[in-house]
Structure formats: C-alpha cells, structure tokens
Amino acid sequence: MSYDDRVLFSATTNALSHFADLVNAIAVTNSTMEVLVTPRGLMFKTTERGVFEISTLLEPGFFKNFDLITTDQPIRVFLDMDSFIESVNLANTMAAASESSGETVQCTFSYHHIGDPFIVTFEDDQILERVEFMIISDTGLENEDSTDSAITGENQGDYFQIDPSRLCLDMMLDSAMLYGILKDLKEVKTEQIYLYCAIEDDNPRVVFVSKGEVGYSRMTLPNINNALKEMAIYRDERPTTEDSVSTFYSFESFSKILRTASLATTIKFKIDTDGRTVMSLLITNTKSSITTVIEFKVLQTSDLNHDASMINNTFMTRLVSKEQKVSTSRHSNTAGTQLETLVNVERAQHRRTESGQDLPLFL
Structure with missing residues (x-):
C-alpha cells in the first residue's frame, strides 16, 4: 500500500458521553474548533485571539485504538464549531437511547489526506452514521494562508504559554x-x-x-x-x-x-x-x-x-x-x-x- 492510500489518522472510543461533555465545555467562543493530532493524542481547542484559549487533550489511552502515520509535523485542521457540536450532541442523545437497551455507541475520528474532510463516525449494532466536516480557513490565524495546509507546527503563536x-x-x-x-x-x-x-x-x-x-x-x-x-x-x-x-x-x-x-x-x-x-x-x-x-x-x-x-x-x-x-x-x-x-x-x-x-x- 502506498503512502497516499493510507489513512493519516484514525481513533475510536466508547466514551462518547464524556467526549460530549468536554467539547461542550470548551465551546465558549464564536470561533472555529481547532483539531490537532500528534503522537500525544487528539486535542480540541477554541481561542479568542489575544485573550484566552481553552482546550482538552485526549491521550491515546482514551481510545480503543489510536493510529497515526508518523509525519514531520502534527495534523492541524479547523472545523465549523456549531456544526461539530450539534453532530456530537445528536449522537450522544442516540447513544443514551442505545445504552438503555444494552448497546454501546462507538465514535471514530479519521482524517485521510491533506485537504480531505475530517470524518466522525458513530456506530452501534443498529445504526452507522458518518459525518464529514469540511476543513475551513481560520481567518484569525497569523501567518497561515489556509488550513488546506493541514500539517503545521504544534506550538505556533503560543503566547499563552507559562514561563516556568x-x-x-x-x-x-x-x-x-x-x-x-x-x-x-x-x-x-x-x-x-x-x-x-x-x-x-x-x-x-x-x-x-x-x-x-x-x-x-x-x-x-x-x-x-x-x-x-x-x-x-x-x-x-x-x-x-x-x-x-x-x-x-x-x-x-x-x-x-x-x-x-x-x-x-x-x-x-x-x-x-x-x-x-x-x-x-x-x-x-x-x-x-x-x-x-x-x-x-x-x-x-x-x-x-x-x-x-x-x-x-x-x-x-x-x-x-x-x-x-x-x-x-x-x-x-x-x-x-x-x-x-x-x-x-x-x-x-x-x-x-x-x-x-x-x-x-x-x-
């Protein structure tokens, strides 16, 4: 299999309700949702430029499987936050109904190639729902022409970082x-x-x-x-x-x-x-x-x-x-x-x- 045929990133978890709590907690701005994938895990972040940022890092142990093709730089994409939160909340409601009947909903995140949509799949024994989120540009990001270049530096512009x-x-x-x-x-x-x-x-x-x-x-x-x-x-x-x-x-x-x-x-x-x-x-x-x-x-x-x-x-x-x-x-x-x-x-x-x-x- 060639490099171009492989999925750059894929991770699956059963902890959908916990994930829904986390992303709703950080969705406190009108900005986009930043997604950053590194060997350390999957990070979701929202930012009010020059004022504050709020993020959560899901480490590989959070997932049943965490597969990332090694690249020189992390994968970094931006999604429409309202659409992302709405999809997660709807799936979480479905998961609650499935749990009452003894089923478990799995949530899989995947990203195939640079420029492709970021995909989230929700699946139980009865239903499989695949949601594709188009990658959007982040107009507030300095020195970035477009998020089509989805592989970029992890700490770019991190002026919030504490000086020990x-x-x-x-x-x-x-x-x-x-x-x-x-x-x-x-x-x-x-x-x-x-x-x-x-x-x-x-x-x-x-x-x-x-x-x-x-x-x-x-x-x-x-x-x-x-x-x-x-x-x-x-x-x-x-x-x-x-x-x-x-x-x-x-x-x-x-x-x-x-x-x-x-x-x-x-x-x-x-x-x-x-x-x-x-x-x-x-x-x-x-x-x-x-x-x-x-x-x-x-x-x-x-x-x-x-x-x-x-x-x-x-x-x-x-x-x-x-x-x-x-x-x-x-x-x-x-x-x-x-x-x-x-x-x-x-x-x-x-x-x-x-x-x-x-x-x-x-x-």
Whole structure:
C-alpha cells in the first residue's frame, strides 16, 4: 500500500458521553474548533485571539485504538464549531437511547489526506452514521494562508504559554467552590475580577475582588471542606511567605471557565510574572470513570487606574484588608462564604499635596 492510500489518522472510543461533555465545555467562543493530532493524542481547542484559549487533550489511552502515520509535523485542521457540536450532541442523545437497551455507541475520528474532510463516525449494532466536516480557513490565524495546509507546527503563536522561570503562583482549589464564587460575582454584574493570594500569619489566604456597577465587592475563599488544597508563592524563582500576588482579568473572559468548572473536581492555577495564567481542570466521567483535563489559558488585563504590579500590590492589599469598610455583607449559598460590598474605595485612592495637586496613592 502506498503512502497516499493510507489513512493519516484514525481513533475510536466508547466514551462518547464524556467526549460530549468536554467539547461542550470548551465551546465558549464564536470561533472555529481547532483539531490537532500528534503522537500525544487528539486535542480540541477554541481561542479568542489575544485573550484566552481553552482546550482538552485526549491521550491515546482514551481510545480503543489510536493510529497515526508518523509525519514531520502534527495534523492541524479547523472545523465549523456549531456544526461539530450539534453532530456530537445528536449522537450522544442516540447513544443514551442505545445504552438503555444494552448497546454501546462507538465514535471514530479519521482524517485521510491533506485537504480531505475530517470524518466522525458513530456506530452501534443498529445504526452507522458518518459525518464529514469540511476543513475551513481560520481567518484569525497569523501567518497561515489556509488550513488546506493541514500539517503545521504544534506550538505556533503560543503566547499563552507559562514561563516556568517566571512562575509566581502555583495553587490548587476545589472547583465547586470556584464555580460558586464566579456565579455570585456574575450576579453582581462584575466587569473586572482581581485575584489576591498571600500567606498571612502562616495561613494561606485567597480573595476574589469584583469591580462592577455597584463598585467593589470581595469574596474570600473559606477555610472549609478542603477549598484550598495547596498554594505556593514564588519570588525570583524561590518560595516566599512574605509576599502577595495579585492578578487582574476581564470578567467576561475569565468567566468562560464557568461551564468547565461545573464539571470539574479540582482546578490548578499557575501564574507567571507576565500575567499569563493557566488553569487545569480535572474532570472525571461517572459513567466511564475516565479522567481528562481541560486547560484554560487567559492573559491578565491592565487596569490603568491602579498600580499594575503583581507582587505586593498596595491597592489590592487595602481592598482585601480586614480593616476595609464594608457596607453590606450577605452569605453565599453557592460558595459558602460572604459577598462583601466595599465602601470609600475610590475616594481613598488619591491624596492632596501641599500645593493642592491630587495624586493617585497607588501608582
């Protein structure tokens, strides 16, 4: 058989319901769905260019069989996301009906030649459905004329990648707790979300601060139910207990993690001093007992009204201070902690000099 007669890639799995959960969780943009095939597995990814990306890697062990013809470069194609998600969800509904009668639906992904459609086949004892997805161009991809050139570099333009030598925060949270906090902050119409992490009196402290229509609010991660599983802060590549780390994000972008957080059990944060943030969410499917990771990468946004430093940020230190005045406080049923509305934040940001000049305090 000649090289041209062979299928470049084929993989089959019985874990269709788990796969459906994963791709629905990462379908949070209006962009295309990127599919990347390497010896490490099959990756699905969506991206909001220059803001965030979310992906899941299905390793070869996820599949009954995983066959990839060795090439110099990975296979990389782009699909219409709405069509892909619709087909997967319809097949998953069919699979649920088949399982009730004792049958199992197999899902096979295949790609024959460069320029051919990406094929997904759903099959049980009664039905075989083959769906061909045309390869489309990704207009937001720099330095790519067309995805007809489906074999390309794996790490091209990966500006979301953490720099290990500049790591400043490494922590692990209970995902349900984070989900509850983000739900509450969404209800108060949060526009910017700030994250503060420190070790105070030998105890780790994590605070989420909201900036929105009602001003500033905050929620402190409670020290219950193993909410904070581990935390380490670094400065100049060395662990420290003397310094705090603060990061600033657009809530619209950061909250894209909500759907994934509702499925996950644990979430691991890694943040470097350039504000690059990687959240790895561990998801276990109850039906198949298969565990998979969804990775969410987001960039910090600048808030020009405040000191932009991440280490020992004075503005954030005051916002999270226990001496900071609070106008209202209510208990969150979803997060198990208090949502506190802060007062006198804006007025305290400036001081008057002897000459009468109004200067920002925290610049």
